[in-house]
Amino acid sequence: MSQTVEATTAALRKTALNAIHRQMGAKMVDFGGWDMPIEYCNSPLGPGGLMKEHLAVRNGVGVFDVSHMGDIRITGAEALAAVQHISMNDASRLAIGQAHYSALLYPQGTFVDDIIVHRLGESEYLLVINAGTREKDYNWVRDNVKGFDCRAEDIGDNYTQIAIQGPKAIDLLSKLTDVNLASIKNYWFIHGTVCGLKNTLIARTGYTGEDGFEIYVPSDEKTSAEVWNKVLEAGREFSVLPCGLGARNTLRLESKMALYGHEISDTITVLEAGLERYCKFEKSDFVGKAALERQKAEDVKRVLVGLESVDRGIPRDGYKVLDGAGSEIGYVTSGSYAPFLKKNIALAYVPPAFSAIGSTVNVEIRGQKVKCQVVPTPFYKKPKKQ
Secondary structure: OHHHHHHHHHHOEOOOOHHHHHHOOEEEEEEOOEEEEEEEOOOOOOOOOHHHHHHHHHHOOEEEEOOOOEEEEEEOOOHHHHHHHHEOOOHHHOOOOEEEEEEEEOOOOEEEEEEEEEEEEOOEEEEEEOOOOHHHHHHHHHHHOOOOOOEEEEOHHHEEEEEEEOOOHHHHHHOOEOOOHHHOOOOEEEEEEEOOEEEEEEEOOOOOOOOEEEEEEEOOHHHHHHHHHHHHHHOHHHOOEEEOHHHHHHHHHHOOOOOEOOOEOOOOEOOOOOOHHHOOOOOOOOOOHHHHHHHHHHOOOOEEEEEEEOOOOOOOOOOEEEOOOOOEEEEEEEEEEEOOOOEEEEEEEEOHHHOOOOOEEEEEEOOEEEEEEEEOOOOOOOOOOO
16 A cells, blocks of 8 residues: 555656655645645644635735646747737737736637736747646647747746745745835736846736735755745744645635636636636637637526535535525535635536525535525635725
8 A cells, every 4th residue: 555655656746845845744635746735734834734824825924835837938929929819818918027817718718728928028928827737738839829930838847936925925025035026016027036046037926815926946956945945934024834735725715716627627618707807809819719709699508606605514616506496506616614704615607597696505515405695706805905
């Protein structure tokens, strides 16, 4: 049995910080083929665990290893035209140093993946893609930009990507750089010196619903470990905690951020997922546009809604959603106890007739019907600055 476990672990991909996570007492799991920390139970910085890590990000600052995320660089004379063709948002609106949320779509308007597009230069773009879909995404991008004068490169293994998230993120990172972080707007980025490393990409993005930054440093183990340790040391006065993928998931759920394979997939369209605001129909043709225009004219048959448990019970991923008569009408895509909100919440697909705020449905939990109410989303919004 132990040999099988060791063999399985050995087969998983590892970030440059893998040994550090294990030294810090992280509970490791297989996430999209990567050996990743789900939570830190015995961190030298203090007792962790999903709940405490989640609250550290909401109230102060938390640090995540997100090096498993993929990176595709597109360069060349027709780089912009290529990005416009393969993604649904309008990359022509991006200034150098700006990023936006977008998606790669199949011709039927469903998701290859959701991405963040960064404009690095006049004819240079960086697409940040999900970990579990890295190979599929890169192959799809490479095949779909062949008709353009550009080059697509998988550079995901070149960087260790560290996310510093929470209302104290700017205070922490300011101790490690001379860059004026306040000058970086949300979804903008800059290159500067961090922990003595010149030309580090510093992006004001994240996946938690909080303010925060993601820094890209060389992926060798020594450099990665030094930066990770310096970040945590600089955050001691803010009660920083290293955070795993468990807290990352509950944080993004409270903030209604989509997760591939849950709220979005190759069977779910942009309109069903409620992400039309990022899909720019007014720009020239892009993969999936025609199918989405047809669906828009016909109306969608299901929509994504937020649910909050009225009765006791946590709606979990894949649970059935029932109407008052007990007939199945949809399913839960993501569900959890929300540590900051102290409520049981979920996202689910239901017919439009059941999507009005205040509507009630039932979720089948271990054979029992648990009453839930449709509520506004996102469930959580970060407080506005005074």
